Amino acid sequence: MIRNYLKTAWRTMVKDKTYATINILGLTIGLAACMLVFTVVIDELSYDKFWSRADDLYKVNSSNKMADGLYQKNRYTPLGLAYMLKERFPEMEQFATINSSEARLRIRNDDLDGIALTVIDTDTNALEMFDFQVVSGQLTPFVAGQKNLVITESFRDRHFKGEEPIGKIIEDVPTWSKSPTSYLITAVIKDIPQNTHLRADAIALTSPPADNGELTKKGIRGGRNIYYMLKPGTDAVAFNDKINSWFRDFMENPNEKKNVSFELQPVTEIYLDSDFDSELTVRGNRNTIYILTGVGALLLLIACINFVNLSTARAMKRLKETGVRKILGAQRSQLVGQFLTESLLFFSVSTILAVGLYRLALPVIESFIGHGLAHSLLANVGTFGVTLALVFAMSIVTGAYPAWLLSGFNPSNTLRGKLFQDRIVSAGGMRKALVVVQFTIAIVVLVALLVVRYQVDYLADKPLGYDKENLLHIGVRNWEGKGQTFKTELKKLPGIEAASIAGWSPVDGAVTFRTLPFDHPLKDDEKIEIQCIVADFDFVQTLGFKLQEGRHLNAAYATDAFELNATWQMDSLERHQYINSRAVLITASTAEMLGVQELGVPIPKLGYPPVGVLQDFHRESLHHALGPVFILAEQNPDYTRMFIRTTPGMEKQAQESLMKLWREIYPNRLLDAQWVTDILDKQYEAEQKQQTLFSFFSGLMLFLSAMGVFGLIVHATQQRVKEIGVRKVLGASVAGIVRLLSTDFVKLVLIAVAVASPIAWWAMSKWLEDFAYRIDIQWWMFAAAGLVAIVIALLTVSWQAVRAALANPVDSLRDE
Template identity: 70%
Template sequence: MIRNNFKTAWRTIVNNRAYAVINILGLTIGLTAAMLVFTVVIDELSYDKFWTRAQDLYKVYQDRNMGDGFHQKAPYSPAELGKALKDNFPEVVQFSQISTVKQRFRLGLENPDGIAARVLNADTNAFDMLDLVPVDGRRPNFIAGQTNLLITERFRDTYFKDQNPVGKIIEDVPTWSNEKHTFLITGIIKNIPENTHLRADVVALTKPTNATLSKDGSFFHSRVYYLLEPGTDPQAFTKKMNNWVRHYIELKEGEQVYGLQPITDVYLDSDYDSAITARGNRSTIYILIGVGVLLLLIACINFVNLCTAQAMQRLKETGVRKILGAQRSQLVGQFLTESLLFFLISTLVAIALYALALPVVESFMDHKLEHSLLIDSRILSITLLLVFGVSALTGAYPAWILSGLKPSNTLRGKLFQGNLFSAGGLRKALVVLQFTIAIAVLIALLVVRHQVNYLTNKPIGYDKESLLHIGFRNWEGKGELFKTELKKLPGIEAASIASWNPVDGNTIFSRPSFDHPQKENEKIAIHFIVADFDFTRTLDFKLQQGRYLDAAYGTDVFDMMAASEMDSLERRQYINSRSALIPASTAKQLGIQKLGVTIPKLGYTPVGILQDFHRESLHHALGPVFIFAEQNPDDTGMFIRATPGMGRQAQQSLVKLSKDFYPNRLLDAQWVTDILDKQYEAEQKQQTLFSFFSGLMLFLSAMGVFGLILHTAQQRIKEIGIRKVLGASVSGIVALLSGGFIKLVLVAVVIASPIVWWMMNKWLDDFAYRIDMEWWMFAMAGLAALVIALLTVSWQAIRAALANPVDSLRDE
């Protein structure tokens, strides 16, 4: 019986090639897209779960109570706290300072600028916490006096092919100082999987700290990870830890606490830690899950529509089989077999397309996916079971309906008399659902595109064009001389040394918990920019009130070196007597109405108010910023204003001069426009995804409309013939067949609009500066769907209207 069913199903496909191709194409597109989407989702959700002790690993973060219900997270904690907790709490098994950086290593004369590598910095305690597996099975001995380097098999095979690198000494290409660091390769470990926020090609090991936790609150902050005893309640331990720390350091109740973040959550919940280069986003995962489900749903709706539309050509076959004694269960089995065969063919084609598309997806994601159908048999098995289940559910409905038709109706060519399909209600509802989904995604695309354009084009308070930035470095006291020589070169208009990095908005120092000068019991975080006197001119800041900082005023000169050598009281008095520039938003936030007056509770004397500028991306609201002037600041970056149209020449001049001044250093210089564009890379990727998926959904929806118009034309073929005999025009018949579809699309617009308005407002709430959704976004999406639907309908409607009425009426 099963063999016979498959034979009959195959003949049906062969005899109805056009119908089969459309059905298989729709299912293939839906299945391929869903497979790719869910592969990415599975990979994103798998981060850091492969560590053997993943359930017991935590990262400690700092939580500051800023007052008024606002808390500020910081990704670090005292490095000395780990030892103190391990000595006092049996729950702590081990701790390690762990962080990731990108670094360049010089491996020979052939690569003077070095090769880029992802470095995991850790102490030797990390061996007890993470799966750093030596390829020879033996943990390498730590060699004192050296930074020990463990390289992965991938790194070895790439740069030390056919060599034994153990024992070799390599050096880095420094950016911060002129001093090179050497690394001793002490071992080779197995590749660290890509699905971790601690992605690395090499591991740089140091000895763990033995420092004692200071009682005066001064400690070295670091990113510290803890391994707890299995079964430890993290909430209970967090409470015990904070009670102990509060009494040890004598913190005020609720002023500052430490929290435990499971290592499996770090990848998706690290918005507060800009140093983590491998970061995901939960909202993106939810979007992808929704898109995957909706694409598969649309493909299945198409299949149902096309199956029922095709049933018109098989009415007599079904009726004859029932008269000859076929049971309903046999007919259901036949139709289900056809459905399964369609899904089987589509799945095989989809897997082939999946294999071709996977490298493109990995390129888009910028890393290799550790979980996929091609390398994980469990995922492949689950996928095939799900496809089988979906095919059974999708095929069950048309199979049950078609097998239940009365023979008297089928032989007379009457379909769906006296049931739910009498007015085509369900089929129309399915098409409305399809277009609702497609229009929703299209509106979302327009909102994302408009928001990205707003972010990239919004004035940021300074001139970002033709502006280069050199990352933070130690100028070794030669910064001012370097700047002076630089300004002599062609293509350079101005330059300024400044402690502000536009990559992440960081400044050289900040104070996270000042007492707010206007609000009792509320803290405020302030960032400080120390720059030379050319800073405002180089970035083209606009002065709104007061004056710029000027070296002619003694209180305008800030000397960080001198301040660092003072005791705490002298340093506070010195800093508080310094003049500062502030943006207009800072003046408003702190209630500053008069210049030249020291700010209560804070100190500092603002002498000028600048037009607002954005220190960091537009995801964040403007926060308080103070700008101090120093004649020759060190440990900072540099902004360089190039002459418009001479950017390439300016870069070449900069590289040559940097080699002359700092021959051993790598020049970390980027155009500010590129830096700012990269801040919105996640949104730009979302825009790309929405563009691709909205196109797919509209295409699949058009196929669904094609199935419905095909069905409608077949049902009304005699009506069309009679109308033509009685003088109806082609345009009139086209309008008759098309009118209902315009209503369906309009209904879809009405349903989709409030849903998308609510969802996209939630998405926009993540931005401190955002657009307002406008009516034209909804109108444009609806119009696009309407045009696509009309083009699809018109083709089949015109074909039906042009048919010879004799062909449709001669059998009566």
């Protein structure tokens, strides 16, 4: 019986090649795209689950309750807290300080700028918590004298070909310290899997740090990135409550006692749930997973809709076959079995082709997301078996409706060509509804594409309040007291117009220091937090800020000079009086927010006499709204950044001169100068990738929808071939016949536009909520998406409709 089913199914497929091609191509694209999307989703959800003690590993974050009731999270917690918890609570097994950072190692003397790599800086406690597989050398004991460096196999193969790296001492190219740091290579480990937020090429080990008193009853100072390992079976929620209860009893500082708390974050959630941690180099986003999951499911849904539509459309061509089979004694179950076998055959052929397409596309996907995928649907027998089982179930579910429909007709009706008598919902009505669903999905994605594109363009083009062009940025450096000397010599070079040392980053808006919440000058019982940028006196002119009122900060005025380092030597009262008497520049929105009416006068409850008002500028990405900003001037700030304004057209010469001067003054230090425009573009890299994804998937969805419509119009013209012939004989024009065949499909697309518009508006409104500055969703976006869908439908329909209209009516009327 099964053999006959397969033979009949194969003959049916070969007989109608157009129907078979459309179905197989649509299912292949849908299955391959869905497999690729879900490979990425599975990989994203698998981060850090491979560690043997993953269920017991946590990172502790601190949370500070602000005046507005919101909580400010911080990745750093006191080292003293870790020691106290281990001493007082049996649930605590081990802890380690861990940081991941970019570094450059000078393996050979001729590597002036070193070799870039990602390094995990940690202590030997981490070796008890995370399982690294040793290939050669040894992880313990720790060899005193310098940091112990553990490198991965791939790093060894790239940079130590034919050499034994164990025992070698290498140095880094410092960006911060005055002299390079030495590393002793003690071991080679297997590559750390890509699906971890601790992705790295090497591990720099130190001995465990000693308790440095960062936690006292009087308050918290300092902090580190600390991971904890609890004993197996520990209730993390209950232990978290126990920690905070102990902390409230231990602490005497009323502010911290009331507002500070700690949160145990599972290591398996760090990758997707660390939006507050701007320093995390490997970070994901749950919204991206939701988007990818939805897109993958919708693509496959469109492909399945095509299959259902074309299967029911072919019912008319197989009426007599079905009727004769029933008259000859075929049971309904046998007919259902036959049609389900056909569905399974289509899905089987499509799956084979989809697997081939999947293997070809996987490297492209890895290149797009920027790292290898640790999981693949074809990686092991179990995963592949589950994939096949799901495809099999999908083929049964998708084929069930056409099979039930085709096998349920009355034999006398089928032989007379009457299908849907006494049916409340006809198959034709169902096909139209499914076409509407297809185009609704495609139009929603098209609108999303337009919104994302215009939002990204808006972010890229919106004035930031300073001149970002021809501006170089050097990251945080220890200038060793030579910053002003370097800047003075730099300004003498050709191609350099201006330079400034400043404690502000255009990458994430980081500033030199953030003030504690102050009493709001205009609102009782309300606090306000102010960001303070400490920079030299050339900062405003170098960045191109616009002075709206007042004057610039000037070294000639005693109150304009601020010395940050000097404040650490003062007691709290002296520090408060000194800082609050310093003159500042403020932005226009800050002046309005604080009610500043007169310049040169200290702001009530705050101090800080403002001497000038700048036009507003965006201190951080446009995801965030403008906040209050003070600019203080220090003659020679250290541990800060540098901005360099170059002459247009002389960018290359300016970079070469900068590098030469750098090597003269800082011969052993790394220079990492980047254009500010490049830095700002990276802020919206996620949105740009979403735009690319929407472009690709909207194209696929429209293509699959067009294929489905093409199959339906082929069927419609075949069913109305005699009608078309009669109309032509009676004088109908080609345009009239095309219009006749196109009208129904255009109506369906218009209905899809009406259905898709509110859905797309709601979805994209939610997406735009993540941006403090965003575009308004315009009516023309829905009209444009609908027009594209209508044009594609018309082109698809017209291709077959014109062919039918140009056919010889004699052949049409003679055909049986």
